[in-house]
Amino acid sequence: MSIAAETKTQVAEIGDKYKYGFVTDIEMEMAPRGLSEDTVRYISAKKGEPEWMLEWRLAAFKRWGAMKEPNWARVHYPRIDYQNSYYYAAPKNTPLKQSLDEVDPKLLETYKKLGIPLQEQMALAGVAVDAVFDSVSVATTFKDKLNEAGVIFCPISEAIRDYPDLVKKYLGTVVPVTDNFFATLNSAVFSDGTFVYVPKGVRCPMELSTYFRINASETGQFERTLIVADEGSYVSYLEGCTAPKRDENQLHAAVVELVALDNAEIKYSTVQNWYPGDENGLGGIFNFVTKRGDCRGKKSKISWTQVETGSAITWKYPSCILRGDDSVGEFYSIAIANNYQQADTGTKMIHLGANTRSRIISKGISAGKAQNTYRGLVSVYGKAKNARNYTQCDSLLIGSECGAHTVPYIESRNPTARIEHEATTSKIAEDQLFYCLARGIPQDEAVSLIVNGFCKEVLQQLPMEFAVEAQKLVGISLEGSVG
Amino acid sequence: MLEIKNLHVSIGDKEILKGLTLSIKAGEVHAIMGPNGSGKSTLSYVLAGRAGYDITEGSITYNGEDLAALAPEVRAAKGVFLAMQYPVEIPGVTTMMFLKTALNSQRRARGESDLDAVAVLKLVRAKAKTLNVSEEMLKRALNVGFSGGEKKRLEILQMAIFEPKLAVLDETDSGLDIDALKLVAEGVNALRDPARAMLVITHYQRLLDYIVPDRIHVLAGGRIVAEGGKELALELEAKGYEHIVKEPA
Numbered sequence: 001m002s003i004a005a006e007t008k009t010q011v012a013e014i015g016d017k018y019k020y021g022f023v024t025d026i027e028m029e030m031a032p033r034g035l036s037e038d039t040v041r042y043i044s045a046k047k048g049e050p051e052w053m054l055e056w057r058l059a060a061f062k063r064w065g066a067m068k069e070p071n072w073a074r075v076h077y078p079r080i081d082y083q084n085s086y087y088y089a090a091p092k093n094t095p096l097k098q099s100l101d102e103v104d105p106k107l108l109e110t111y112k113k114l115g116i117p118l119q120e121q122m123a124l125a126g127v128a129v130d131a132v133f134d135s136v137s138v139a140t141t142f143k144d145k146l147n148e149a150g151v152i153f154c155p156i157s158e159a160i161r162d163y164p165d166l167v168k169k170y171l172g173t174v175v176p177v178t179d180n181f182f183a184t185l186n187s188a189v190f191s192d193g194t195f196v197y198v199p200k201g202v203r204c205p206m207e208l209s210t211y212f213r214i215n216a217s218e219t220g221q222f223e224r225t226l227i228v229a230d231e232g233s234y235v236s237y238l239e240g241c242t243a244p245k246r247d248e249n250q251l252h253a254a255v256v257e258l259v260a261l262d263n264a265e266i267k268y269s270t271v272q273n274w275y276p277g278d279e280n281g282l283g284g285i286f287n288f289v290t291k292r293g294d295c296r297g298k299k300s301k302i303s304w305t306q307v308e309t310g311s312a313i314t315w316k317y318p319s320c321i322l323r324g325d326d327s328v329g330e331f332y333s334i335a336i337a338n339n340y341q342q343a344d345t346g347t348k349m350i351h352l353g354a355n356t357r358s359r360i361i362s363k364g365i366s367a368g369k370a371q372n373t374y375r376g377l378v379s380v381y382g383k384a385k386n387a388r389n390y391t392q393c394d395s396l397l398i399g400s401e402c403g404a405h406t407v408p409y410i411e412s413r414n415p416t417a418r419i420e421h422e423a424t425t426s427k428i429a430e431d432q433l434f435y436c437l438a439r440g441i442p443q444d445e446a447v448s449l450i451v452n453g454f455c456k457e458v459l460q461q462l463p464m465e466f467a468v469e470a471q472k473l474v475g476i477s478l479e480g481s482v483g
Numbered sequence: 484m485l486e487i488k489n490l491h492v493s494i495g496d497k498e499i500l501k502g503l504t505l506s507i508k509a510g511e512v513h514a515i516m517g518p519n520g521s522g523k524s525t526l527s528y529v530l531a532g533r534a535g536y537d538i539t540e541g542s543i544t545y546n547g548e549d550l551a552a553l554a555p556e557v558r559a560a561k562g563v564f565l566a567m568q569y570p571v572e573i574p575g576v577t578t579m580m581f582l583k584t585a586l587n588s589q590r591r592a593r594g595e596s597d598l599d600a601v602a603v604l605k606l607v608r609a610k611a612k613t614l615n616v617s618e619e620m621l622k623r624a625l626n627v628g629f630s631g632g633e634k635k636r637l638e639i640l641q642m643a644i645f646e647p648k649l650a651v652l653d654e655t656d657s658g659l660d661i662d663a664l665k666l667v668a669e670g671v672n673a674l675r676d677p678a679r680a681m682l683v684i685t686h687y688q689r690l691l692d693y694i695v696p697d698r699i700h701v702l703a704g705g706r707i708v709a710e711g712g713k714e715l716a717l718e719l720e721a722k723g724y725e726h727i728v729k730e731p732a
Contacts, residue, residue, distance in 0.1 A: 430534070435571040438531045439581075439641065440559030440589035449584055453575025453624065 034083045037061060040188050043088050047157045047191070050164060060177045060187035067181045073344040074373045074405060075313045077286060080251060087189045087222070149205050151235075152197040156224050159195035166197055170228050174257035174294045174321070182253040182315075183290040186222045190255070193224035198233040198264075207463055209238045225256040229264035231297065236267040238466055249277075249312060253288045262297030262324065267305070269462055270318075271470050274310035276477075279368075281340030284312025291318035292348075295327035295356075303330040304347065305461040307470045309477040312341060317375065319348035322356035322384070329358040332458040334470075336451075336477045337370030337402070346376035346407075351384035351417070360391040363455045366402035367481035373405040380417040387414060393423040396454050398447065398481050433482065447482055448475035484509045484546060484680045485649055491540035492522075492529050499525040501705035502541070509648070510677040514691055515684045516716065517702035518724040523684045524568060526702070527653040530682075531565040532558050545649065559585075560592030562648030566638040566655050573625040578637065581625045582607055586644060610643040614670045631658035632666075639670040650674070651682045656690035668693030688720040701727055 032039070040061045044054040069080070146153050152163060159167050177187045194210045210225075229235050252274065258266050268291075277284025287310075293302035304318040314337075320329025331347035349358035358378065366372040372395065380387045395404035406423050428450055436446035452459065452471050459467050485507045492500040499522045507513050517523050529536045530543065532555030543550040550558065573581065586606075587597045598606070607621065614636050626634055635655055642650055652671065656664055671694050675681070683694055691699070691713065699716055701709040701724070709715065709727050719727060 429571070431569075431571045432573055434531075434533050434555070435567070435573075436585070437555040438533075438559060438565055438567075439585035440556050440592065440645075441585050442556050442588060445584070445588065449576055449581070450573055453573055456575035 033086055035085070035087055035189065039087050043189055043191055046088060047160070049157075049160055052164075052168070053160050056172070056177070057188050060184050061189075063178055064181070064184040064188055067184055069181050073315050073375070074371060074407075075315060075342040075344050077249070077313055077342075080249075080286065082185075085251065088191050145205060149202055150199045151202060151204050152195065153208055154195055156190075156193040156195040156226060159226075163195070163197070166228065167195065167226070170257070170259055171226055172257075174259060174292050175255050175290050180290060182288040183255050186224060186253050186255045186290070190222045190224035193226075193254070195225075196227040196235060196237065198229045198235045200230045201232040202230075203233065204235040207236050207238060209240070221250075221252050221254070223254045225254070226259075227257070227266060227268070228259045229261065229266050229300075231261045232263045233261075234265045234267075236269070236463065238269040238271070238463060240271045240273070240466075240469075249284060249286050251286050251288070252311075254290070256289070256291040256318075258291075258293035258302055260293065260295050260297060260300035260302050260324075260327075263299045264297060265301040265303075266293065267303045268293070268318070269466060270304075270306040270308070271462075271466060271473065272306065272308045272310050272314075273473055275312075276310045276341050277312040277339065279339050281312070281369075284341070285310065286313045287311035287316060288313075289316045291316065292321065293319065293329070294321045295324050295329060295353075296321075297327070298324040298353075299326045300324050301328040301330075303328075303332070303461070305332040305458065306334070306345075307458070307462070307473065308333070308335040308343060308345060309473050311343075314341075314343040314345050316345045317347055319350070319377075320358065321350045321352065322358065322387075323352045324356075325353040326355045327353055328356070331358075331360045331362070332461045333362045334365070334455045334458045334474070335363070335372055335374075336365045336474065337367070337372045338477055338481055339368040339370060341368075341370045343371070344373040344375055346374045348377040349379070349389060351378075351380040351387040351389070354383065354385040355387070356384055357388045358390075360389070360393075361457055362391075362393045363458055364393075364395045364404055365398065365451055365454070365478070366395070366404050367398035367478055369401045371403045371405070373407060375407045375409075377409040378411070378419055378421075379409075380412040380414050380419070382413045384414050385416050387417045387419075389417075389419045391419075391421040393421070394454070395423075395425040396451065397425065397427045398478065428482070443482055444475070444479055447478050451475075451478060485682070486544040487541070488544075489541035490529075490538065490543065492525055493537050493539050494525070494535060498539070499705055500529070503702070503706060505700060505707060507649075507680045507682060509680050511697045512675060512681045512683065512694065514694075514696035514699045514716070515682060515702050516686070516688070516699060516719060519686065521702045522705045523686075523702055524653055527565055527568075527651050527682075527684055530563065530649075530651050531555055556588065557592065559645070560589045562646075564642055564645055564647035564650045566635075566642055566650065566652040568654040568657060570626050570629075570634045570638055572627045572629075574627055576625050577622055578625050579604070579607065579621045582621075582641065582644060585641070589645060607640075607644060611640055613673065614640050614643070615666060616640050632660070632663035635659060635663070635667055636670070639667055639674075643670065643674060648678065649680050649682070651684065653684045654686065655683070656685055656687060664690065665693060688716040691716045703727075 040057050044057055175183050177184060196208060198204050227237060258268060260266050274285035274287055295302055302320050308314055322329050329349050335343045335345050337343045347360055360376060362374050364372040364374055374393050378389045393406050397404055404425055408421055410419055412419060432450055433446055451474055459470060462470055487503055487505040490500050490503040515523055538551050583603045586603060616636055655667060683696060695713055699711055700707045
């Protein structure tokens with residue numbers, strides 16, 4: 001069966017456009033509503049953190065109090081009341097489990113609905129999953145095999161306790177505590193996330209993957225991810241995100257830091273499908289995320305691939321600091337905005353080292369009344385001799401009430417730099433649709449086919465099994481967007 | 484198989500077809516000839532079900548069914564095929580992928596099971612050979628960077644794969660040199676079948692040297708103004724449209 005056809009069947013079976021809009025009924029343990037120094041202390045105590053970590057959080061919290069929410073992005077949303085939210089929610093009675101058998105079957109059921117059969121994955125797929133349910137990691141698989149290779153892959157709360165030296169050495173070195181309003185908030189209240197360390201010369205034996213999910217209502221999720229690839233190592237990491245359907249908006253402010261040392265490579269892929277709100281723009285996730293990679297070593301490489309189909313608001317710029325000479329940064333992005341979704345996303349490529357290269361391929365698709373903005377910065381510093389950048393920004397419009405905007409910033413302080421920027425905007429043409437219809441392909445499937453064709457260069461970058469999932473998502477996200 | 488009665492079609496406020504009547508039986512090949520702007524392409528689009536072409540009067544009956552009431556993709560599944568004058572490009576979608584999606588969409592609409600990738604590949608390869616459609620063409624994005632001849636050959640290939648009951652060929656000869664024209668015509672002739680009706684729409688007589696029709700209709704001003712056997716094409720060629728159009732039909 002073709003991808004588009006499978007999508008159709010899937011949607012028909014679900015009888016609803018948002019497959020992941022279920023709520024799991026599990027008793028939650030929550031911090032008191034609101035944000036204060038006490039909230040920060042509460043979270044730190046719950047995690048059993050050492051003093052230095054608490055100090056780090058408190059410093060961030062203090063700093064945050066003096067910061068203003070940024071308003072430069074092309075997104076509009078009601079003021080967020082930070083005092084009217086919960087900052088910590090964990091399934092009750094779930095200390096870390098040694099094996100999957102110990103995990104609440106209801107949780108496992110949730111994962112199944114998400115399409116991540118943990119046991120099956122352990123047996124078949126060769127994917128290690130660190131599943132984050134609200135704020136606590138409940139099951140980590142494949143630890144043994146990774147241990148053998150010397151790869152550390154664990155909840156960041158565990159890493160803070162077990163590998164304090166590594167965490168201290170790298171945490172906040174790519175996205176400083178003071179970086180921006182949302183990153184600073186995250187630094188104060190982050191509850192969990194993932195830590196990965198790949199030692200010198202090791203090629204991580206499997207794709208690492210984490211699924212995040214916001215379940216409890218009115219809680220923000222503030223996960224924190226830190227990935228360090230030591231000299232000559234390689235790791236590929238994939239995160240998938242979903243959240244249940246609710247009428248109120250939920251805040252998601254994550255921070256992801258990547259560090260690649262000499263000759264190391266990190267490939268980071270995201271399939272983001274947070275609840276986008278309904279057809280009238282009610283509900284949905286506010287996704288304010290800071291993701292940054294530091295090519296700290298010579299000839300290192302960091303590659304971001306993202307498929308953004310969800311969230312009411314997306315504010316996200318996965319970036320690369322090309323510090324090491326001959327380092328390479330890549331950004332491949334598909335951003336789909338339908339109905340009243342607003343996406344302001346792009347990347348920053350900061351060329352500091354000599355012979356650094358970057359490549360940006362962005363595909364933005366707007367439908368309904370959605371607004372989709374590509375915002376990107378390519379900056380070449382004085383010492384970045386022979387820096388190269390190629391940027392390609394394509395926008396596709398479906399219907400006549402949506403918008404596509406491209407905002408590229410280009411700065412060069414070195415005369416040997418070569419920077420290329422290409423941009424196109426097109427509409428799904430009536431004659432393309434008619435051609436498909438006349439060949440027997442129904443409308444939604446035709447849209448899915450055309451859009452998947454438009455996104456091909458980016459989809460090709462995803463690991464195989466996730467590319468298929470992403471293709472389906474593209475189809476589902478745009479259901480009924482024409483006529 | 485196809486019964487068109489007193490068909491009036493408008494695009495916006497402008498009436499293009501003004502009472503067209505035409506009937507084609509299974510196994511027959513009919514040609515529609517006519518000058519530019521006579522309504523030839525409008526007829527082909529209205530048969531395929533393109534949006535924006537409003538039937539204001541008259542009827543189209545296909546195998547006893549009201550064709551106008553069917554969505555375009557339903558018509559395709561029921562065996563209506565239009566070889567287009569200007570085949571469109573779809574970047575990023577390989578020709579093979581497109582053929583597979585279209586074929587299985589039609590099969591599903593008819594309640595048949597999907598063909599898997601291997602079966603489709605086998606089917607397409609067998610048909611592609613006779614039309615000189617290369618393996619490399621099938622791997623390229625649909626119609627992207629294809630020459631005029633390649634595009635038209637691909638249209639006929641689709642006709643061979645979908646095996647329609649009613650095939651409408653809209654100006655399939657336009658933009659082809661004589662060798663390409665012969666190749667396409669051979670492809671079409673190979674698909675002549677007692678169970679299949681064909682409507683060949685053309686401006687020029689030369690295509691009809693290779694695809695010999697059972698009957699020719701001359702379309703002018705939105706109506707059929709003359710009808711006859713294959714010899715009518717030669718008369719048109721010799722005397723021009725003006726001569727025929729002026730005479731009462």
